Amino acid sequence: MLKKVNALLDIPYNRLDWKTVLFILFLVALIIRFPFFFRDYVDRDESTFIIMAQSWVDGHLPYTRLWDLKPPITFLTFAGIISIFGKSFIAIRLAGTLFVALTALFTYTISLTITSKKVAFWASVFCVFFLSLFGSLQGVMSEHICTLFFISGLYVVLSRDQKYWFLIAGLLFGLSVMSKLNMAYPLLSLGVFLLSKYILQKDTWQGIQRLTLMGLGFLLLVGLTAVPYLLNNLLETWFGSIFEAPLAYSKTKFHSVFKALPMVLVTALLILAGLRTKLIDGNSKTVQALIAVIAGVLLSFIQTGKVNGHYLIQLYPFFLILAAVAAGKLPRIGQKYSFAMAILILLVPMESYLEYANVISNKIKKGSFYNGEGVDIPNYITENKLNTENIFFTEYHIGYWLLGEEPPTKAATHPSNITREKLFPFMDNPRKTGLEELRYIMEQIQPEVVVARKKKTIFDKKLVDFNQYIDAYLAEHYRLIKSIDRGLIYQRLK
Incomplete structure (x- = not known):
């Protein structure tokens, strides 16, 4: 040997x-x-x-x-x-x-x-x-x-x-x-x-x-x-x-x-x-x-x-x-x-071996090699004909690409950029603060669908004001219609 x-x-x-x-x-x-x-x-x-x-x-x-x-x-x-x-x-x-x-x-x-x-x-x-x-x-x-x-x-x-x-x-x-x-x-x-x-x-x-x-x-x-x-x-x-x-x-x-x-x-x-x-x-x-x-x-x-x-x-x-x-x-x-x-x-490549098993398992269970909430959530939205106009991904934002949509604002391209107020002038953003930007998205644009992640604050834990606002707004104006693995899909109340 x-x-x-x-x-x-x-x-x-x-x-x-x-x-x-x-x-x-x-x-x-x-x-x-x-x-x-x-x-x-x-x-x-x-x-x-x-x-x-x-x-x-x-x-x-x-x-x-x-x-x-x-x-x-x-x-x-x-x-x-x-x-x-x-x-x-x-x-x-x-x-x-x-x-x-x-x-x-x-x-x-x-x-x-x-x-x-x-x-x-x-x-x-x-x-x-x-x-x-x-x-x-x-x-x-x-x-x-x-x-x-x-x-x-x-x-x-x-x-x-x-x-x-x-x-x-x-x-x-x-x-x-x-x-x-x-x-x-x-x-x-x-x-x-x-x-x-x-x-x-x-x-x-x-x-x-x-x-x-x-x-x-x-x-x-x-x-x-x-x-x-x-x-x-x-x-x-x-x-x-x-x-x-x-x-x-x-x-x-x-x-x-x-x-x-x-x-x-x-x-x-x-x-x-x-x-x-x-x-x-x-x-x-x-x-x-x-x-x-x-x-x-x-x-x-x-x-x-x-x-x-x-x-x-x-x-x-x-x-x-x-x-x-x-x-x-x-x-x-x-x-x-x-x-x-x-x-x-x-x-050494143990991560790869585990991922091979994950891909095969996903194919058996869901019929597709492509896996992850960033794939499954857009598939669910498409299959159920949900309105994707102004959809807001606070997580799994690869979904914009798969659905052929764009983020609701320039600052929301990467979800965390919403909180980086000092970058707003370089985006030519008319809002001055992150909370103002978030309120504009939720209250003015009013996305029909919001995607979040289970057991995870939408913004950094240190940003208490941001999380308190969006958690309260979602509770009042949205309902959870589907949970896909760790992904959460909220739909705006009529």
Whole structure:
């Protein structure tokens, strides 16, 4: 048995080319992520990206008809998929699988500059695991998109000397930052590192030229995102929504920087331990660049004041390269541990195995592979011919997309935005407060149907006034007509 396990682990690494590695990585990612192709949503943000993208496909620029606090490249990525394949969960999740596989491929190619093919291969495989499991990572998040662009730009910087490649790297970094703004932190730390490296190597002038081209590529990409708004005389909307709104939002957060410190300290201590024990070569340019990028990502976590599971997507590929290099220098495990290692690797995707069972169970019980309240509730509404005009999803808002409807107001695109009053000016919202916005939706628009979630306050528990108002209003003006799993469907009283 041990011989069979060892035979499986003894892959002919030297024969691997990048195409073969990409195929293997895509296959692993597909096996892990496939059962989640049929889930209504894994994270609410993904639903918002889809709704924003559909609005763009329908001819409305982001931030004009609907609004969310993300740069436009995230919406453009989803819009491209929807415009080609239509309303398809499978197409969106399959694209996410490709994003993960490509990110892992760049993890492999960067690893090759400082370690063996074997170590690089396993670093890329574990990259697929960490970008697809443990939390809300099975959906397609903005972090998947921005990290792919960033690591591809990093690969170009580390592997190409011709100056025009730095222009291309700048474009890739621009795509990354315009997918998620906090990637400006690792970009800045990488730029500082590269400049200091050129100065120490007494190649300052050449370095300045390369970094200038990289900066021009970055600015060119940022400028291109402004062109559609400029042509429609909406440049103020573009600038306010992308750059000013995040600054205003950062002032409203409930989170303390101390919540991010444990993750930051653990990561920093592990890297420091690797350097002190010589498991990581601190003299390697690649290692130094990776540490600079990781430092930038960690700084962004501190600034945000929290570390959600999907935020870690931005950290995993860069950290896993260093971890794999360090692990590759440790003594090889004996044969008696090989079986245990193989079993451990097979058990890592436990979430996927459980989801396969869930998909099959749903097919048997409900006759469909697609599952979740975000699918079942729209199906019930359609089958029972409920009036969807001005429908209000306080939860499961992917339902707007499936029903072909839009949120009742721009601020309700993501339900939580209703409470973020400091963002209202950037939405061009005539209401000044969140409660005023909520009253407008419930009392003026008067949605025929309201969807909520069982055993969960509609708004954050800290927002007592919001919850007291909507709970009382629902009790007086609506009746509960259907409970579907955790989903609640309320209909307005005549």
